[in-house]
Amino acid sequence: MSIKKRAIIMARVSSDEQAKGYSLNIQEDNMRKWCEDRGVEVVKCFREDHSAKNFNRPEWKELKKYARINQKSIDMILVTTWDRFSRNTTDAFNELHYFRNIGILKSIQQPIDFSIPESKELLAIYLTLPEVDNDRRSMKIKEGIRAALKSGRWSRCAPIGYKNSRDENNKPIIVTNEKADGIKLAFTEISQGSSQQFVLKNLKQFGFTVSRNNLSLLLRNPLYVGKVRVPANETEPEEIVEGVHEPIIDYELFIKVQDVLNKGYKDRNRKKENSAKPELPLRGILFCSNCGKKVTGSASRSKTLLLSLQLL
Structure with missing residues (x-):
């Protein structure tokens, strides 16, 4: 009798994706159906609404913590597509390296056989495309903001008044x-x-x-x-x-x-007038050999100095 595999599933949308009609429920339903068809038990579902530009996301941290504690009883971690996992190529490879020791991260719609070395090339494409999409979107937003400014429209946060x-x-x-x-x-x-x-x-x-x-x-x-x-x-x-x-x-x-x-x-910022005194002709002209700053000077009230001058 085969032992039933167990999986963690993770659904993610960002705030702007929610406005465009993306749904956490649809992602979760797709992954549960995928598991049901293959006899995989879903032991935990994580849902988050943060941008995938980095992994500083509360729900993702909870997922990692749960997977680490239960690593002996978890066979796979599922996402729908790789852009649900990350939209940052460098950070994504670091996270994949981490999960290589405690489980297998899978995409149900973009499957990759990690036992084949060449599959890393396909994975790189899947992970790079979302980052390229982010960069292109950022450029368009900046161009749009600049175009609005050139037309006389202030489209940023309004100033006081x-x-x-x-x-x-x-x-x-x-x-x-x-x-x-x-x-x-x-x-x-x-x-x-x-x-x-x-x-x-x-x-x-x-x-x-x-x-x-x-x-x-x-x-x-x-x-x-x-x-x-x-x-x-x-x-x-x-x-x-x-x-x-x-x-x-x-x-x-x-x-x-x-x-x-x-x-x-x-x-x-007006330059102060030179207050040089006749008895200190080199003040402001000589430079300290240690710090490089101008050397100043002042009259001495030392009784020893006055006594020496009198003796001279």
């Missing part, structure tokens, strides 16, 4: 929200000479708090004047284009604030 929305053609656009008045206040007060610390305190009355660094970035953001910055890439330089969204402040106010910020930057 705006919220993400859709226009009448269902295209992404940003529209002003209740914090827009706070943005106007910030620009107006800076243009009138108020400090950034003073502006930060006043912004709290509008229901939001920003850090000093984020306020500086906010004050230089051309989105608030109705323009969109398109960053440089390998073939095109950075450019500023006219946006399709409503500006919060006018151009004259924005330029005035830039002048204030630039003046403050120049004042902070």
Whole structure:
């Protein structure tokens, strides 16, 4: 009498795949049917909804832990296709090497006979194609984002004072929200000479708090004047284009604030005048032989030195 084999099954979808109609239930049903047809007992089912770009996935860690503890009673670990297992070629081979010692990882729709050395070539194709697909998809997304920016549309997370929305053609656009008045206040007060610390305190009355660094970035953001910055890439330089969204402040106010910020930057970085004293003519000219920094000097109040000078 043959001993019935036992299997772990694993179904996975990512968040964007769920939106496209992929189903954990269908994967699980297919694997259970495969096991039933071959007299294999399913002892555990793992279901996850994480991206397979890496193996830092809670459910996958639980699967590995369960397989390690029960390795003597598990004959196989099943996935529907190899892209359900991983979409990262390098990490996938590392995981396969790990499971080689405690069990057999199988794909029911893309079967591979691991006893044949040449089968690794087919496995490499199965594992590489999903990664190539990810890379290609990433390129298309970046190209789409850049195209939107060049057309004046901000399709990323809206900055303070705006919220993400859709226009009448269902295209992404940003529209002003209740914090827009706070943005106007910030620009107006800076243009009138108020400090950034003073502006930060006043912004709290509008229901939001920003850090000093984020306020500086906010004050230089051309989105608030109705323009969109398109960053440089390998073939095109950075450019500023006219946006399709409503500006919060006018151009004259924005330029005035830039002048204030630039003046403050120049004042902070202005080269200090040389305060050399006649009695220290080499201060700032000589360099230390150990650290390479300029050598300084100062008058000494040592009584011993004064006594030596008097003796001379």
